[in-house]
Amino acid sequence: MRQDSAQREWHDVYRALAVPRPRRATELRRSLLMLSTWIEWHPFWSTPDGWTPAARVELRRQTRQDRRADAA
Numbered sequence: 629m630r631q632d633s634a635q636r637e638w639h640d641v642y643r644a645l646a647v648p649r650p651r652r653a654t655e656l657r658r659s660l661l662m663l664s665t666w667i668e669w670h671p672f673w674s675t676p677d678g679w680t681p682a683a684r685v686e687l688r689r690q691t692r693q694d695r696r697a698d699a700a
Contacts (some may be wrong), residue, residue, distance in 0.1 A: 631670050636691045638663040 632653055641660045672678045 630692055631672055632687065634663055634667050635687050638667060639691060
């Protein structure tokens, strides 16, 4: 799984959990935990480019743009 697709899926799962009385809440929480761990331990964050907070901001910005393009 690519890091940007994992981040996109993380946002989707998070939004699904944010609704009142989400269906499959336990499954969604487990998925969110797994995705969070996968994103956190991705090899990119061990590189000099990944050490900066700006790298995480950029990843979120890119996934937001991807979602907007998919919705259009």
